[in-house]
Amino acid sequence: MIARQNHLRKACSLLGMRQLNPKDPDDLNDVIAHRGNLDTLFWNDKFKFITSVIFKCGSDNWRKFLEALATEQGSTVRNFTSKLQNVHSKPTLPLSRLSRSPEKIRYRLTNYLKIVTVRHPLIRFISCYRDKFIEHTDRYRKDIPKLIVDSRNDDARVLEARAPGANASDEMKRVTFSDFADFVTRNSTPAYDESDPHWTPQHVRSRPCQHNYDIIVKLETSDEDMDFIKAVIGVDDKLIFGSEYKDRHKVSHNETLLVSYYQQLSEEVFQMVCDYYRLDFELYGYYRPKNLADVARVFDDFF
Numbered sequence: 001m002i003a004r005q006n007h008l009r010k011a012c013s014l015l016g017m018r019q020l021n022p023k024d025p026d027d028l029n030d031v032i033a034h035r036g037n038l039d040t041l042f043w044n045d046k047f048k049f050i051t052s053v054i055f056k057c058g059s060d061n062w063r064k065f066l067e068a069l070a071t072e073q074g075s076t077v078r079n080f081t082s083k084l085q086n087v088h089s090k091p092t093l094p095l096s097r098l099s100r101s102p103e104k105i106r107y108r109l110t111n112y113l114k115i116v117t118v119r120h121p122l123i124r125f126i127s128c129y130r131d132k133f134i135e136h137t138d139r140y141r142k143d144i145p146k147l148i149v150d151s152r153n154d155d156a157r158v159l160e161a162r163a164p165g166a167n168a169s170d171e172m173k174r175v176t177f178s179d180f181a182d183f184v185t186r187n188s189t190p191a192y193d194e195s196d197p198h199w200t201p202q203h204v205r206s207r208p209c210q211h212n213y214d215i216i217v218k219l220e221t222s223d224e225d226m227d228f229i230k231a232v233i234g235v236d237d238k239l240i241f242g243s244e245y246k247d248r249h250k251v252s253h254n255e256t257l258l259v260s261y262y263q264q265l266s267e268e269v270f271q272m273v274c275d276y277y278r279l280d281f282e283l284y285g286y287y288r289p290k291n292l293a294d295v296a297r298v299f300d301d302f303f
């Protein structure tokens with residue numbers, strides 16, 4: 001944990017990104033202005049922590065964990081500042097819901113343990129594609145696949161030439177991993193990406209340099225990391241987090257599958273994907289492959 005914090009602080013310093021001070025009115029206004037970041041921050045008043053819940057970084061398990069803690073917390077919190085007593089931890093509501101009460105945001109950002117959970121950018125990218133375009137297409141917004149299809153250079157006649165007799169219209173509806181990667185890298189700006197939070201770079205959602213998180217959880221080592229967190233905040237060890245993630249997402253720990261997906265990309269598009277997530281690699285200390293032939297090394301080390 002210490003190594004991750006030290007790495008982040010050094011990276012932030014090299015990038016010229018400073019930590020915000022919630023006690024400073026200007027800095028607090030900056031925090032509130034970044035609604036996209038506050039939307040990821042959930043809190044618990046009994047155990048006094050804030051956690052940044054980023055899509056495709058164990059977000060479902062964090063929500064279950066927060067719901068379990070809220071149940072344990074109950075309707076009142078002892079020894080809590082009376083001025084803030086009317087606002088309780090609601091596991092389904094982010095800190096942005098307190099934007100009209102800056103002092104309540106400031107109190108929690110200043111006094112609570114701050115946690116962020118991250119994931120290797122290339123693994124997260126595949127997980128997002130599989131979740132939204134293969135496994136759960138019925139639950140996902142319909143405009144994004146259409147935008148991706150519309151962004152293709154090939155038209156129906158070219159598709160017909162590729163597969164004579166095939167239904168070109170149906171083919172056009174199928175979003176391949178290559179289509180997805182090309183669309184994201186050519187139509188999104190990492191610093192101000194509003195297209196979809198599932199693939200927005202993690203540093204945009206979590207603002208790690210500004211918030212100076214106390215604990216950085218890596219989803220790849222979530223079992224050990226969550227045991228540490230539960231011990232620090234005093235939570236019952238029976239509450240589960242990590243094993244649920246592993247049961248559902250073994251695919252993201254599959255080196256063969258990871259390599260097979262990225263081999264579908266050209267070297268140019270692969271480098272564009274890596275560039276898109278450049279700051280996630282740098283800030284969170286994840287290995288960035290040098291080229292497509294180097295992809296499998298992402299599993300070598302998760303310090």
